[in-house]
Amino acid sequence: MQTITGTPADPAALTPAAARAAFRAGLSTPTSGWCAGATQANLIAVPREYAYDVLLFTQRNAQACPVIDVTDPGDPRTSLAEGADLRTDIPAYRVYENGELVTETTDASEYWRGDLVAFLLGCSFTFEKGLLDAGVPVRHLTAGANVPMYRTNRPCRPAGRIEGPLVVSMRAIPAAQVAAAVQVTSRFPTMHGAPVHVGDPVGLGIADLMRPDYGDKPIIEDGDVPVFWACGVTPQAAAVAAKLPFAISHAPGQMFITDVADASWSL
Structure with missing residues (x-):
């Protein structure tokens, strides 16, 4: 596996696994242009009680919220990236309570709950x-x-x-x-x-x-x-507007980088 320290000179040449390792180590940066050819994804994680509402919201607003994976409650793993951890492998996270942004962090582990269902959505990057x-x-x-x-x-x-x-x-x-x-x-x-x-x-x-x-x-x-x-x-704007009691998302522009080739989504 590639290992990097700090912001790489050529982030486009990195493997997704190397990029995720850098983010897990605390690197926070917008990911546009990183890991050329790899699919990037948005994250929104909500309590199981609200997961059906969010799933329905994504289906009714599919162009803005194209779902590419949904996790089991509490599970930080995704089939889109082997060995990845959704709690740590994104450059920065936002934590919302009652529709208010309460913190931004590079490691969401301490905020992750056993009832959270995570939705990964397609990204224009x-x-x-x-x-x-x-x-x-x-x-x-x-x-x-x-x-x-x-x-x-x-x-x-x-x-x-x-x-x-x-x-x-x-x-x-x-x-x-x-x-x-x-x-x-x-x-x-x-x-x-x-x-x-x-x-x-x-x-x-x-x-x-x-x-x-x-x-x-x-x-x-x-x-x-x-x-x-x-x-x-x-979905972050919706979490704020609807005053959801709790949600975790990626920080805008700082995405989860998957192992899936971007060409796999092309018509």
């Missing part, structure tokens, strides 16, 4: 290699920044006690390459698929692109068009 291969720039990746993410004015379809707004990620795409970006990402429906909006952010209720709700400020060059994809942070 997975299709970024496809964009690059098609010659479409991914500006936050080039700059070493986190992708900008925004809460929108579009409500998700409620499910039981779960409700909340759609969250989107944004990538600024040269106007001449928007069609190519749509074509590439449409081939990954389990990783959010095609954009949900192209152009004026006001149509999503976003007043200022330079003030994302999560992640870093966008990098926009002359001739770029803002393009928005449904985002796996949506």
